[in-house]
Every structure is written in C-alpha cells, then in structure tokens.
Amino acid sequence: MVKNYFLNLFLLFSISLSSQIKITEIYHDTPYNERMTLFNGTTQQEENARRHHWGEFIEIYNYSDRDISLENWYIKDRWGIFWLPSDKTIKKGDFMVIAYSAPTVNTTPFTELFSTTQGKDDQIIKQNNIILNSYKESVSLGYSFGRQVPTDKGGYSWNLPKTSNRVIAAYTQPGVCYSVNSFQLVSNGSYSLASPNPLDAIYKPPTVHFEDIMLNDYLANYVYLDWSDNVLNLINNTCPISIQKIQQIPSGTYNSGSKCFNYDLAGSNTDSYDCTPSNGTTTPSTDYTYDELQTIKNSIKVYPNPVNAANQYTVTITWDGPAFNKIYNLQVYNAGGGYVFGYMPTNGINYTSFSLQNQLTGIFVVNFTLNTGQVVSKNILKW
Structure with a gap:
C-alpha cells in the first residue's frame, strides 16, 4: 500500500482562468501490474494486457457556464500526447475522465472499478497514448488549432520515491483501487492526495461566465497586438x-463615325463620345x-x-x-x-x-x- 511520502507536487504552468477546463484529478499509481508486456495472443499475455495500468485516469472539469467541444484539446505527459475526441462535448459544470485502456484488447472495465462512474459511459474516454509513470511524471492540458502543440494551459508534475504498491492478482479484489490515493484539486490552485472518485470531486472550481473567460484570455494573450501597421495597407x-472600355457601332445607315462609351468599375455607363471625327482622322489619346x-x-x-x-x-x-x-x-x-x-x-x-x-x-x-x-x-x- 502507499505510505505517507513527502509529495513534491508543483504547477508546471499557472492554472489560467482562460482555460475553461481544468484537470481536477489524476490517478497514476494503480495497484495493478504496471510491467509492459507485449501482446502476441497467448492467454497469459492477454491477461497482462487487460490489467496493464487498469484504473489510471485523468479527470477534467468544465467550470464555465457553457458546453464546450473537446475538438483541438489535448492531454500530454512526458512520453506522449492524446488528442481528445472532436465529437465529444463536456457539459457546463460537468466532468469527463480520460482512462487508460490496454491496446489491442481494449477491455478496461472502468465502471466496474469505480462505482461513481457506473451508468456514465458517455463521460469516459479511453486511450492508450499516455501511460502515467508512478515515480516521475508530468501531465498537462492544452488547446491548439491545427494540432500544433503550444504552451499548455496548465500542468502538474511529481517526483516520488521509487517503490511499488502492486497487489498480486489485484483484479480479483473488488475495490482495491480505492485503497490507493490520487491527486485531487482541493482549492482553486492546490492539490492533495485523497481516495479516488472519478466523475465526482471533493472540490469543484467556481463557475465563471464564458464571456469573462474569453475576456481574460484576450487580456492575457492578445491585448498587446497593435494593428496600426496594417491600417494603411x-x-x-x-x-x-478593371472593366474594359466597350466600343459599339450603332445599327442602321450612317455617313461615318461610331460611338465610344465609358464605364466605371461598377459597370455603369458614365458618358459617350464620337470615336472617329467626321474628317476621318483618329482622335489622339x-x-x-x-x-x-x-x-x-x-x-x-x-x-x-x-x-x-x-x-x-x-x-x-x-x-x-x-x-x-x-x-x-x-x-x-x-x-x-x-x-x-x-x-x-x-x-x-x-x-x-x-x-x-x-x-x-x-x-x-x-x-x-x-x-x-x-x-x-x-x-x-x-x-
């Protein structure tokens, strides 16, 4: 089981009010087998793959007063990046969980591990891009157009004593995940260890109007822009x-001459004049x-x-x-x-x-x- 270690937990980036979504919980140190085993079809390796990092999750919370699409949002750790599904929307004042699911077999029974998630499968996103390291790791949440990863909105890092809390045959013990603590948001900028409770929280950030978040984002990131250099351009x-001049010769019988017409850029006729003088000479330009x-x-x-x-x-x-x-x-x-x-x-x-x-x-x-x-x-x- 986990002992009471001094936790070196610090913010990689300030928790910006402009992010709209916050990481409210990280569960990285499950009691399941965390040894990476390649899956090649054997029964034992399939079981290892099924249980590999079972229960790991990152919980996010929408603290704005508007539903937000997860398109262009990502979760990143020291080893990889996972782009959240573009067809998912996190409702205002609600949670979502990004849970690890073993590759190939994809059978992590997340709702069986945590009773707080039962009946809420639509709020669970499974991924295998990120495997949280138990001893030294960093996690950050970000947003980017065009999937070009910019500076993250906010992130978390930890360094812990290298020890193990693995429970042999943990999958046979219901509720074993609840005996290991997770990092949880306990105030607007402070995290502490507590029993995991995905899709729930001991503390929820206060709701902020979406317009105020956007204003703060503008003031923090864009107010310095000066368009004066572009005004003259x-x-x-x-x-x-350009509209070409059109020369027309009227129908009928005429002794000589023709009419020329001038048009403006909108295509409207402005005036007309004789193209050829009566003496037959060409009018000089x-x-x-x-x-x-x-x-x-x-x-x-x-x-x-x-x-x-x-x-x-x-x-x-x-x-x-x-x-x-x-x-x-x-x-x-x-x-x-x-x-x-x-x-x-x-x-x-x-x-x-x-x-x-x-x-x-x-x-x-x-x-x-x-x-x-x-x-x-x-x-x-x-x-």
Missing part, C-alpha cells in the same frame, strides 16, 4: 478590378499616363481615415492641385459592391462630405472617374 490596397494618374490620386485627400464614432462617421473628400477640375464623378461602394454614395462635382468644386453612420464596419472603395474616363480608387476604413 487596408486603406491603400485596392483590388485590381487624351488619357493620363500612369505617373499622371498617381499624381492625381495623391492629390485626393480622404479624412478622417479610418472613420469612427469620434467623428460621427463623417467622411470629407477634397481634391486640389493636379486633381482640380479633373474629377467627373465619384462613387462609394461597400465591401459587398453595394452603392453607398455618389457625387458629380462641377468645375471649381473641390470637396464633398458624406456619412457612413448607417453602414456596417469594414472597408469602402471610392472610385473617381476622371474627365478622360479613367478611374482611380481610394479605400476608406470604418471601425
């Missing part, structure tokens, strides 16, 4: 959308060069940007210098392509204002159609 990154377009675009100011409640979501656009008297039309679209605002300035006008008060937060695109039919764009960020 969002504002200045214009999607490479009046389009602005790339450098000229960039100069015009830089002369257009959108402020404040980003726009928010502090300025009543009012946006002002001005254009001076190279852009003055060159803007034929401007149109504002939301991220879904919906029309928000439009304005056709006359000569001498170099500003306009509008409100995004009733619009959802996100990125808006302003298309400026120039007097040549060319279009430049700017982005507005609302948050």
